[in-house]
Amino acid sequence: MNLDGAKIDFEKSAKVATRRKQSSHQFSNRTRLIILVSSITCLTTVYSNSLGLNFTVICMNDVVHEQSTPGEESNHWLRDPSQTSMLFSAIAIGSLLGSAPIMYFLEKYGIRFTVVSYGIISSIATALLPLAVEFGFIYVLLVRIFQGFSASFVNSIMGLISEKWSPLSEAGTFIALLSCAFQCGPIMTMPLAAFACESPFGWRLLYYMQAGISLVCHIFFFFFFRDMPELHRHVSDKELRKISTGRAPTAERTSVPYKEMCKDPCVIGIWLSVIGSNVGFFFSLYYGPTYMANVLGLNVKSTALATALPYIIAACLKFVVGPISDRLTLLSNKTRCIIFAAISQGFHAASIITMALTEDKLIARIAFTSGIAFCAVNIVGAFKCSQLHARQYVHFVMTVVSFSSCFITLFLPLLVSVMCPDNTPTQWSALLVFIASSIILMNLPFIFVANTNPADYTLAVEKSTTNGIHNT
Template identity: 45%
Template sequence: MEKVEEQQTNQKRFTFADKTRFIVLIIGLCCICCTNANYNAINFSVICMQDVISEQSVVNQTHWLENTADVSFIFSAGAAGAIIGLFPSVPLTTKFGVRNVLSFYGLLTAVSTLLIPLAVSIGYYPVIIIRMFQGFGASILFSAIGSISEGWSPIAEISTYVAFLSAGFQISSIILMPVSGVLCESQLGWRYIFYLFGGISVIAHIIFFTFFRDSATVHRNVSGKELRKISTGRLPTAGRQTVPYLDICKDKVVLSIWAAAIGGNMSFMALITYGPTYLNKVLGLDARETGFLNAIPYMLATAVKFVAGPLSDHMTFIPETWRMIFFAALSQLGLAIGFFVMALTNSKLIAQIAYTAAIVLAGINIVGVVKCAQMVARQHVHFVMAVISLSAWGAIFLLPIIIGFVCPNHTASEWAVFYTAVGIWVIIMNVPFPFFATMDAAEYTKPEWEQKKNTVAPEQRI
C-alpha cells in the first residue's frame, strides 16, 4: 500500500528517473567551473590588453600593465579578497544555508567579472577593488564541494561526487585557456573573455539557486526511492546547527586532515604556479613547449579524477578507511617524488614526466583526505573545507616571498634546494593522516551530542 501511494506521488512530479542528485551534481560542477574560470580569466587576458596601454599611456610614465609588480599585485588582490571572504562564509552558511550563500558568492564573482573591462578602462585601483570582490566570491569553491556532497551524495557514492565536483578546477582551465586565446585574437577582443564567462556564470548560478536545495529531503523532484538511497548510513540532523568550532579544532582526525591539506596545498600551488617557470628558465623549454606542457596535466588530471572517484566507491573488497589512506598516500607520495625528481634531473623529458605525474596524482587526494573530512565532519564539513581553502589561498600569498628568497636568480641549484625542501614538507605534513583517518562520524555531528553538552550533572545542580 505504501509503495502504491509513493508511486502515485512520484507520478505527480518529475523525479528524473530517481537521478535528481546527478542533476544537482552537474549544476554544481558548472557553477564551480564558471567561478574558477572567472577568477583566473585575468591571468591570461592581461597579455592581450595592448589597446589599453596605447589608449592610457602617458609620456615618461610606465603603464601599470607594463609594470610586473603592479600586475602581480592584481593577482594577489584576488587572493586577499578570497581570504577575507572565507571568514564570514562559515557563519553565513550556518545561518542562511548552503543554497543562499553559494548563490550569493557565485553571483558576486560573476558580476565582478562582468565589471572588469569597465574597471580596466577607468584605471588601476578600480581593477584592484573589483579583483578583491572577485576573489571574495571565489573563496567558497572548496566549501561548495563539501556542502553539496553532504546534502546530496549517498555514502556509497561520495568519492564519485567529490571527485567530479573538484574536477571543475581542471575543466575550467581546459576551457578557459583556448577560448581566451581565440577571443584575444578575434575582432571581439579580450573584453569578451569577461563578458562571456561572467554572463554564463550569472545564468549558471540563477539555475543553481532555482533548482538546488540544501538537502535532498526537501527537494520536490527527489523520489522516495532516491531519498532512501541518499539517506542510507547518514545520521539524522535537526536542521541547521551551530558549528562546534572548538570541538572540531581539537579533533585529532580533523587536525591530521588539515596538516595533510596544508602540506598538499602549499606544494601543489608551488607546482602549478612555478613549475612552468622552472621548466622554462632552468631546463630551457621555450614558451610554446612550456605552454603546451602546462595544458597536458590538467587534461590528464580531469580524466584520472573521473576514474578515481568511481573506482574508490566500487573497491568494496577493501575497507573504506584503507581506501582513503591508499589514495591519500598515492597522491601525496607521487607529488613528493615529482618534486624530488625535478630537483635532481637535468633531462627535459624526465622533468616533463615528473611535472605531469605530480599534478595528476595530486588531484586524487580529493578521494583521500577530502573524503575523510566529509565523513568525519558531516554537516560541519563547510568549516573544515573553509580552513583547507584558507591554506590554499595562504599558499598563494606566501609562495612569491619564499621563491624570491630561495630562488632569486632562478638557477638550477636554487630550484633544486626549493623542490627538495617542498618534497620533504609534503611527506612530513602527511605523516599523521594514516594513523588518524577514519570513516566514523565525529561525536559532535550526532544528534545526541548537543543534548549531552547541555546536560548538567545531578551533583552539579543546586
C-alpha cells in the same frame, strides 16, 4: 554499518518528505545527478571568472597604447611586473576576505542563497572588469579582490553539497566530480580567452562571456537546487531512500562545534595533509614553468593544450579514482582514504624530487605534469575522509583549507625569493627538495589519525532531526 542509525535517519527523512509536494517529473530517480551537474557548473564558472586576467594580460596591448604616451609604454601598469603580480595576488586577498563570513552565511541562509549570492558577485565583478581597466590599476585591483571574494566559497560548498546529496555508496564519485571545478575552470577559460583575443571584439569579450555564462548557471541553480533532498519536489521516495541509506542520525545542534573539531586528531591530520599537498601544488602551478625555463632552459610553448595538459589529466583521473574509491569495498573506507592519499602525495613528492635531480627536459616536463595531476587523487583521500568524518560540519574543515590556500599563495613568493635569490640550479634544487620533504612530513600524521567514522559531535544525542542548514 549502523543499520539502526540508517533506519532512524530514513524515517526522519520520510517524515520531512511527507510535508513536500512531489512532482511527477522525478528524472528516473536521478535528480541528484542534475544537482551534481548544476553545482559543478556554478563552481567552475566562479573559479573560471577569477582566472580570466591570467590569460588576457598577454593580449591587452591596445590598453597599453591607448593609456600611454609614445615611448612610455613600458611604464604602464600592465607592463610593470610588481603591479601585475599584485593583481594576481588580489585573488588570494579576496579569498581571505570572502572565507571569513562563509560559515555565518551557510548557517544563517543555507547553501542555495550562499552560492547564488557569491555567484552574482562574481558575475558582476567579471562584467565590470573591462570598464575597470579603462579607469586604471586601482579599479582593476578592487574588481580582482571581489572576484577572489566570490571564489572563496568553492571549497566549503564542494564538501557540503556532497555530504547532503550523495549516497554513501557514491560519496567518492560525488566529491571527485565536484572538485573537477578546479580543473574545468582553467580548461574552460583557456579556449574562451584564445577565441576572444583573436576575435574582432578583442579580449573584453571573454569577460562578457564569462559573466553571462556564470549568471545563467546560478539562476538555474537558484530555481532547481534545494539544501536537502528531503525538500526537493523532484526527489522520489526511492531516491531519497538511496541517499539516506547507511547514514547515522545527525546532531540536533545547528552551531558548528569549533572547539571539538579543532581538537579532533583526524581533522588536524586532514588539515596538515591538505596544506602539505597545496604547498606542492601551488609551487608547481606558479613556479614549475619558471624553474624549467630559467634553470633547465626548457622552451615552454604558450599554447592552450600544453598549459591545460596537467588539468585535463587531473580531471580524467578524478573520473576514474572516484568510482574506484566507492566500489573497492574489499577494503574499509579508512584504508581506502589512506591508500589514495599516500599514492597521491607520494607520487607528488617524487615528481618534485625528480624535477630537482634531472637535467633532462622531457623528464622534467613529465614530472611537472604528473605532479599536478596526481594531486587530484587526494580528493578521495584526505578530502573524502573529511566528508565521512565531519559530516554536516565538513564546510568548516573546507573553510580552513581555503584560508590555508590563500596564505600559501601569499607565502610562496617570499619563500622563493629567500631560497633562490640568484636563480641558480643549486638553489632551486634545494627549494624543490624542501617542498617535497614538506609534503611527505605533513602527510605522515594522516596515516595514523585518519578516521572515516562519523565524529561524536556529528551524531544525534536525544532525538533525530535534520541538521541545521536552512532550506527554502
